[in-house]
Amino acid sequence: MTGRLLRSRGARKFRRNRLAMAALGVILLYFATAVFLFFGGVSMEATKERVAPKHTPGFFQTPDLDQRLAFAMHFISEVDSATRLASRRDQHPHDILVEKALAERRPARLEPQRYDELLDEAFGILEEELDLVDNIADHPELEPRVERVEEIAAAFFPMPTGWEGRAYWSRTFLGSDAAGQSISIRAIYSIKVAFQIGLITSVISVLFGSLLGAAAAFFGGWVDHAITWVFSTLSSIPYLVLLSVLIVVFFGTIFDDPERPFLSLVPIYVAFCSTFWIGPCRVIRGETMKIKELEYVQAATAIGFGRVYILLKHVIPNTAHLMFINFSLLFIGAIKSEVILSFLGLGVKGQASWGIMIRDAKDEVASYFFWQIGAATFLMFVLVLAFNIFTDALQDAFDPRHVD
Amino acid sequence: MALMEVRNLVKRFPVRGGVLNRVIGHVHAVSDVSFDVHKGETLGVVGESGCGKSTLGKMLIRLIEPTSGTIRYEGKDITTLDHVELMPFRRTMQIIFQDPYSSLNPRLTVRSLLREAIAFHRIVPRAEMDEYITNLIRKVGLRADAADKFPHEFSGGQRQRIGIARALATRPEFIVADEPVSALDVSIQAQVLNLLMDLKDEFGLTLVFISHDLKVIQHFCDRVMVMYLGRAVEMMPCLDLDEQARHPYSKALLGANPIDDPSDRRPLTILQGDVPSPFNVPKGCPFTGRCPEVIDRCREEMPPAVSHSDGHLVACWVASEGVAECQRGA
Ligand SMILES: Nc1ncnc2c1ncn2[C@@H]1O[C@H](COP(=O)(O)OP(=O)(O)O)[C@@H](O)[C@H]1O
Numbered sequence: 001m002t003g004r005l006l007r008s009r010g011a012r013k014f015r016r017n018r019l020a021m022a023a024l025g026v027i028l029l030y031f032a033t034a035v036f037l038f039f040g041g042v043s044m045e046a047t048k049e050r051v052a053p054k055h056t057p058g059f060f061q062t063p064d065l066d067q068r069l070a071f072a073m074h075f076i077s078e079v080d081s082a083t084r085l086a087s088r089r090d091q092h093p094h095d096i097l098v099e100k101a102l103a104e105r106r107p108a109r110l111e112p113q114r115y116d117e118l119l120d121e122a123f124g125i126l127e128e129e130l131d132l133v134d135n136i137a138d139h140p141e142l143e144p145r146v147e148r149v150e151e152i153a154a155a156f157f158p159m160p161t162g163w164e165g166r167a168y169w170s171r172t173f174l175g176s177d178a179a180g181q182s183i184s185i186r187a188i189y190s191i192k193v194a195f196q197i198g199l200i201t202s203v204i205s206v207l208f209g210s211l212l213g214a215a216a217a218f219f220g221g222w223v224d225h226a227i228t229w230v231f232s233t234l235s236s237i238p239y240l241v242l243l244s245v246l247i248v249v250f251f252g253t254i255f256d257d258p259e260r261p262f263l264s265l266v267p268i269y270v271a272f273c274s275t276f277w278i279g280p281c282r283v284i285r286g287e288t289m290k291i292k293e294l295e296y297v298q299a300a301t302a303i304g305f306g307r308v309y310i311l312l313k314h315v316i317p318n319t320a321h322l323m324f325i326n327f328s329l330l331f332i333g334a335i336k337s338e339v340i341l342s343f344l345g346l347g348v349k350g351q352a353s354w355g356i357m358i359r360d361a362k363d364e365v366a367s368y369f370f371w372q373i374g375a376a377t378f379l380m381f382v383l384v385l386a387f388n389i390f391t392d393a394l395q396d397a398f399d400p401r402h403v404d
Numbered sequence: 405m406a407l408m409e410v411r412n413l414v415k416r417f418p419v420r421g422g423v424l425n426r427v428i429g430h431v432h433a434v435s436d437v438s439f440d441v442h443k444g445e446t447l448g449v450v451g452e453s454g455c456g457k458s459t460l461g462k463m464l465i466r467l468i469e470p471t472s473g474t475i476r477y478e479g480k481d482i483t484t485l486d487h488v489e490l491m492p493f494r495r496t497m498q499i500i501f502q503d504p505y506s507s508l509n510p511r512l513t514v515r516s517l518l519r520e521a522i523a524f525h526r527i528v529p530r531a532e533m534d535e536y537i538t539n540l541i542r543k544v545g546l547r548a549d550a551a552d553k554f555p556h557e558f559s560g561g562q563r564q565r566i567g568i569a570r571a572l573a574t575r576p577e578f579i580v581a582d583e584p585v586s587a588l589d590v591s592i593q594a595q596v597l598n599l600l601m602d603l604k605d606e607f608g609l610t611l612v613f614i615s616h617d618l619k620v621i622q623h624f625c626d627r628v629m630v631m632y633l634g635r636a637v638e639m640m641p642c643l644d645l646d647e648q649a650r651h652p653y654s655k656a657l658l659g660a661n662p663i664d665d666p667s668d669r670r671p672l673t674i675l676q677g678d679v680p681s682p683f684n685v686p687k688g689c690p691f692t693g694r695c696p697e698v699i700d701r702c703r704e705e706m707p708p709a710v711s712h713s714d715g716h717l718v719a720c721w722v723a724s725e726g727v728a729e730c731q732r733g734a
């Protein structure tokens with residue numbers, strides 16, 4: 001059935017559409033990333049790890065002196081508490097620091113007395129020179145001193161090089177959020193939950209809706225009346241309301257546990273699927289109305305095949321292109337809805353999602369920090385755009401009613 | 405005994421409308437049609453588009469449920485059979501459709517659509533399936549490599565041949581050919597018609613051949629039934645159709661045929677007016693509005709089918725005047 005679809009005239013028309021092929025490439029890239037993430041390519045802990053001080057800007061924006069100092073002091077205070085603990089336990093400070101490796105930056109192993117020397121120097125600069133001014137950002141002449149503190153921090157935690165350096169860069173090049181978590185990791189990790197929700201809800205909705213729609217049109221009579229009644233009734237309930245009810249119903253159960261990221265999505269799946277199937281159901285019902293009058297269906301009846309066989313073998317396969325288009329429409333609809341719900345706090349819990357990132361960025365935007373909202377919206381925008389182009393091209397290629 | 409006996413067959417389609425989508429009337433697609441089909445013959449059914457030919461043809465093989473009336477096949481009433489009881493008749497009775505495009509499932513190769521039917525009725529053992537299919541494809545004049553192609557790879561004429569192969573796949577005895585060449589180019593109509601007639605002889609088929617073209621019917625059929633607005637108005641052998649046609653509508657149809665012989669100077673009877681809608685047919689003869697020979701009685705009463713000579717039935721007050729024994733036909 002799919003093979004036939006891929007060899008059809010529509011498929012050839014689709015392949016000639018350069019833009020659509022590019023969009024397909026982008027979608028496949030996202031999909032590969034989602035699969036990679038799904039099989040643990042990036043651990044969930046990595047999205048929660050503190051890789052930098054809060055609101056560190058991304059690669060092309062130089063942080064101001066204030067932020068640079070805070071960033072350096074972040075490492076220095078780690079070393080400070082580690083040396084104290086080490087002297088009490090009579091250990092080498094490095095043994096304590098290795099456990100605290102910050103992101104990809106590993107502690108250097110220095111002579112024990114070197115720790116105290118450098119710490120003294122750093123705190124000296126801080127207390128005697130830098131703490132005297134109100135706002136270091138307004139005092140560019142202090143930059144060499146901040147640089148010295150940065151050097152000391154780098155002595156404790158050298159900048160990684162080679163592959164480790166690249167990994168470090170990949171975590172910090174888009175900056176960090178209010179909790180010091182990597183924006184790049186979180187934005188990419190969000191692809192996983194977006195695809196998970198998009199795929200599961202659209203596959204279930206399309207299969208379920210198409211089957212019901214085809215059955216309704218094909219068998220007619222009370223089957224049609226019943227199915228039409230159900231979807232007209234359901235479609236009058238906005239899924240937000242449905243979801244709110246489901247959240248109350250599932251409150252406190254295993255479906256409401258941020259520690260179980262998969263199960264906690266169940267209310268969303270249920271709410272989405274129970275409204276999303278209506279679209280494909282309507283479309284496939286209309287198409288089946290047409291197909292069932294066609295002579296090849298009558299020919300199948302004349303041979304003596306049963307109704308169900310005819311429905312499955314001769315009718316539904318001929319709606320495959322519409323199922324495909326609907327799948328694409330619903331997929332992107334589900335992802336957008338997921339983002340909106342997560343933004344409202346009704347959606348994803350306990351894992352990174354574009355909606356949560358955008359919500360977290362609410363306050364940052366007021367202070368001109370756009371890295372988080374920028375990364376989340378960019379990744380979402382590219383995916384939605386690619387899917388819209390893809391769906392349009394599908395409709396052009398496969399839906400005869402869609403004029404080009 | 406006739407192979408098929410059709411008695412008082414009626415089909416009314418409900419017409420829905422209004423806000424409540426209630427039944428507001430009926431289309432009288434086929435009204436009170438009775439006739440016999442003899443074994444081995446080709447019965448032509450002719451009439452203008454919309455006169456109920458397809459509805460009649462599909463009722464004969466139970467693709468459309470009759471509103472009333474009976475159809476007996478080899479003496480057995482098939483109008484009341486359920487799906488399971490109908491199975492042997494499904495194998496025996498087949499149909500060839502008009503539209504070569506919508507009559508083939510675009511997702512099935514020729515082989516799979518033939519195999520489906522053959523396997524369902526267990527026509528040949530599995531091992532002989534491929535050979536049987538190849539033979540069938542050759543029989544309808546296609547190359548053996550057509551088997552693994554999809555319908556869209558064929559021309560209209562070739563697709564119609566595939567439709568014929570499908571109809572023959574179950575080794576039927578009775579075939580309804582519903583305007584099998586009307587959708588084809590004139591240049592290939594004759595080829596497909598000749599093929600059909602050859603196959604009919606080869607397989608000993610009984611054919612109900614539907615067409616709106618009396619000339620084609622004259623050429624290929626043994627008997628012809630002329631339909632007008634859901635009714636059979638004349639039934640006669642094809643041989644001397646030109647001379648013997650009695651019903652004004654049949655005569656008009658003959659006049660509308662292009663004439664081969666330029667010396668033939670019969671006046672053309674041009675049909676006046678439009679076909680009345682089969683939705684709420686007037687009482688009396690349906691042809692009154694356009695009939696050149698109409699008399700008062702025509703508007704009051706539907707004329708009965710009257711036997712003019714052996715095997716020649718006419719339903720017309722004017723034409724049947726003077727025919728002594730006014731016996732009901734069939
Ligand atoms: N399924 C249907 N529902 C309602 N009316 C129908 C249906 N099928 C046919 N008709 C009507 O019945 C009449 C006869 O149609 P048909 O048998 O297709 O005529 P023909 O084959 O002679 O052109 C037409 O007026 C047509 O509109």
Ligand SMILES: [Mg+2]
Nearest residue numbers: 457458459583
């Ligand atoms: Mg017809």
